[in-house]
Amino acid sequence: DIQMTQSPTSLSASVGDSITITCRASQNIDIGLNWYQQKPGKAPQLVIYSAFSLQRGVPSRFSGSGSGTDFTLSISSLQPEDFATYYCQQRFSTPLTFGGGTRVEVK
Amino acid sequence: QVRLQESGPGLVKPSQTLSLICSVSGVSVTSGDFFWNWIRQPPGKGLEWIGYIYYNGETSYNPSLQSRVSISADTSKNQFSLKLTSVTATDTAVYYCARGSFFNWFDPWGQGVPVTVSS
Numbered sequence: 001d002i003q004m005t006q007s008p009t010s011l012s013a014s015v016g017d018s019i020t021i022t023c024r025a026s027q028n029i030d031i032g033l034n035w036y037q038q039k040p041g042k043a044p045q046l047v048i049y050s051a052f053s054l055q056r057g058v059p060s061r062f063s064g065s066g067s068g069t070d071f072t073l074s075i076s077s078l079q080p081e082d083f084a085t086y087y088c089q090q091r092f093s094t095p096l097t098f099g100g101g102t103r104v105e106v107k
Numbered sequence: 108q109v110r111l112q113e114s115g116p117g118l119v120k121p122s123q124t125l126s127l128i129c130s131v132s133g134v135s136v137t138s139g140d141f142f143w144n145w146i147r148q149p150p151g152k153g154l155e156w157i158g159y160i161y162y163n164g165e166t167s168y169n170p171s172l173q174s175r176v177s178i179s180a181d182t183s184k185n186q187f188s189l190k191l192t193s194v195t196a197t198d199t200a201v202y203y204c205a206r207g208s209f210f211n212w213f214d215p216w217g218q219g220v221p222v223t224v225s226s
Contacts, residue, residue, distance in 0.1 A: 001170075034212040043203055043216035044154065050210065087154055091211035095169040096156040 002026050002090050006099035012107040017078045021102045023071045023088035032092035033071045039084045109133035111204050111217035119224050125191040129204030136180050137162045142207035143187045147200040160187055194224045
């Protein structure tokens with residue numbers, strides 16, 4: 001199985017801040033990396049697919065980068081609705097696996 | 108608009124079989140463009156992919172659950188289902204169904220159904 005490691009596990013930020021979350025794969029997954037946002041009590045929602053493609057309807061302040069084993073999700077100018085937990089997921093091979101999540105909290 | 112909705116018992120006894128249904132609207136489960144997935148999330152924990160079914164009946168399961176899981180589809184009702192046998196407390200989780208693209212990203216997801224394994 002491909003192991004996905006996210007860091008940090010949590011971070012505190014303020015509205016207007018820019019943040020970056022990292023995700024590392026245990027082996028080369030090319031650009032096979034997706035990002036999801038999950039709010040408490042809700043299902044995850046796709047934010048970024050294939051490492052850097054913005055899902056339709058997602059604000060342009062979200063961006064993704066990386067390839068191979070190292071990836072990042074960046075949010076510029078955090079908005080109140082962005083405080084949530086973010087998960088990365090590799091799509092390179094089955095079993096499809098997720099990172100442990102990064103909780104973005106209000107400072 | 109594509110919608111998925113999970114349904115099933117919220118409480119299952121240990122050693123019994125967990126059975127859930129995902130009802131799909133807005134797209135046919137017979138579409139060759141998508142895979143139909145189950146994913147779960149234990150309380151306070153991360154996400155675990157359980158498996159998928161493709162329109163032709165092909166399935167793929169997480170090896171960690173493979174001996175206990177089966178996913179099937181009822182095309183007449185535009186539904187797909189999950190069966191997990193011999194459940195224990197570690198199977199307590201919110202279970203989600205989700206549409207998977209051909210490149211294996213999940214969108215959209217159902218709202219999730221909480222299942223507790225307890226006597």
